[in-house]
Structure formats: structure tokens, C-alpha cells
Amino acid sequence: MITVVDLTKHFFVGPKRIVAVDRLSFRVRAGEVYGLMGPNGAGKTTTLWMVLGVLKPTSGYAEVGGYRSTEVPEAVKARLGLLSASAGVYPWLTPRETLFYFADLYKVPPETAKGAVEHISRKLGISGYLDQRCATLSTGQKQRVNLARALIHDPDIMLLDEPTRGLDVIGSKVIFDYVRDLRELGKAVIVCTHRLDEAQRLCDRFGLLHRGRLWHEGTLGELQQRTGRASLTEMFLQFVEEDPDGRAAVK
Numbered sequence: 001m002i003t004v005v006d007l008t009k010h011f012f013v014g015p016k017r018i019v020a021v022d023r024l025s026f027r028v029r030a031g032e033v034y035g036l037m038g039p040n041g042a043g044k045t046t047t048l049w050m051v052l053g054v055l056k057p058t059s060g061y062a063e064v065g066g067y068r069s070t071e072v073p074e075a076v077k078a079r080l081g082l083l084s085a086s087a088g089v090y091p092w093l094t095p096r097e098t099l100f101y102f103a104d105l106y107k108v109p110p111e112t113a114k115g116a117v118e119h120i121s122r123k124l125g126i127s128g129y130l131d132q133r134c135a136t137l138s139t140g141q142k143q144r145v146n147l148a149r150a151l152i153h154d155p156d157i158m159l160l161d162e163p164t165r166g167l168d169v170i171g172s173k174v175i176f177d178y179v180r181d182l183r184e185l186g187k188a189v190i191v192c193t194h195r196l197d198e199a200q201r202l203c204d205r206f207g208l209l210h211r212g213r214l215w216h217e218g219t220l221g222e223l224q225q226r227t228g229r230a231s232l233t234e235m236f237l238q239f240v241e242e243d244p245d246g247r248a249a250v251k
Contacts, residue, residue: 001157001188002028002051006060009046009212020046022212023060030156033179033189035203037196037232039240043212044192045084048159051190052080064157078106081150081158085143085165091135095126095145098134099152106153113152120148123181124174140171147178157188164198176202196232208235215239 009021021043028034036044049055051062053073061068067075090098096117103113121127124144129137134145143166150158160179164172179202182189193199199206200220208216208223216223216235229235 001030001065002034002190003063004047004051004060005062007047007050007057007062008059009043009050009055010058020212021050021057024209024212024214025060026207026214026217028157028188028190030188031183031186032205033183033191033203035199035206036190036192036209037194037199037206037236038209039194039236041211042194042209044209045161046212048082048161048190048192051076052082052159053077078153079156081153081155083143083147083150083158083160083163085162087146089134089137089142089145091133093134094131095121095134095137095148096130098145099148102149103152108153116152116154117148120151123178124148139166140168143167143171144174147175155187158182158190160189160191160193162193162195163191164193164195172198196236200232206232208232208239210236210239 004024004026007021007024011018011020024047036047038044046055050057051064051069053069053076056070061070064076065079069076093101099117100113103116108116121130124147126141126144126148129141134142137145163175167175179189179191191199191203205219206217206223207214216226218226223235224230227235227238229238
């Protein structure tokens, strides 16, 4: 459902060129949770913005459901849901108003939207504050509302960028449980996070990024066999130490 081929992004700060993403390629199938892992600055968020069609790549391309992000970005956005820790909520709207507003943007019929709001609210545990101003909600409650917003049009693909940042154990569990539900529904999910212990419990396959390049890709068992390390944290520490300048190639 998601195909990324030689995706590359350069930024310029004055005369200096910064390579944020360097010839990145991977695929995510329906019913699969793919962990795009890396420390801060590895290129995870930049990759998601290019997949979404918000950021134009320097070269390479991303396809979502057969649509290229650079050619038909609106068709891509219609098939995606995005949850980002940096996304805010409209403070003077209630969660219910927010969800209906975004349902309208995605052209979800009113009756369908009404059922979706009730279903998602129950699943995410936000029914108790659906009619409370978003400005009064806690960080965890706002994140649940953001997840509900991303799901309101029933997208085939979900992009999660640091979805548990700022959340407590209970809030994080809600996110994890719903990602498992998405997998069972046959959705394709990309999770970007530097919380490697969480990803290790959640994802089916992993792409390990360092300075914009893919170092390793595979299931946890495949990566353990290939690297001789038991955890994702140990794998990262190993290749960062071995390749401090980020010249790694996919293995």
C-alpha cells in the first residue's frame, strides 16, 4: 500500500547543503505495522511529510495506493491519516465539533460521520469529554482527540509520528491498542519514533535510519540474527558507534 523509492531530500542553510533523507526505499503492506526508527534528526518526520505530499522530494518518489505523492497529493491525503505529536487542537472547539469539522473536510456523509464519531469515541475513551472545550483537555486527552481526527474518514493508511510523546502509561496503551486494531482491520501503518522499546512491542518490521540512510531492515528476529544484538536500542548504539558520519548502506 505504500512504496518509497530512492526518496531523497536536501535542505540548504545558506551555502551549506543538508541531506535529511538519502535514497530511502521501503514498502509497507496492508495489515502491517512498519517501524521507521531512528534518533532525533534521522529523517523520520521529513520522510513522512514527503509520503504525505506536503514536502516535495529532491529526487525519488512515494506512492500511496498507487498514487504518487508528487503528482496527485490530494488523492494521497484522502487515503491517509496522520497523527503527529506536534499537531495541536482548536482550543475553542469541542472534540465532537472537531471531529465533525474534519469529517466535512474529507466529505464524509453526515450520517456516516455521526456513526464514526460515536464508534471512535468509544474505542479511544473520549466519550466523557466529547463536549468539553479542547483548551481544557490534558495532553493525553488532546492526543486521543488527534488520533480520532486522523481516523474520522476511515483511511487505509495511518502515519504516526512520535504518537506517544508526552503521554503517560495509560495514554500510550490506548495508542498501542488502537494500532493493533488497525492491523487487524488490514490497514497499513507507519510508526516513527525514537522510543525503541515501544516500537519493539508494536511493529511487524523495522527500518533503522541513521542520518537519513537506511542501515537495516527486517523483522525483529531477522535484525537480531543479522546484528547479533537482542534489542533495537543495542542495534542503534552499535551502528552509530561504527558509523558516526552516517555513511551506512542498507543491509
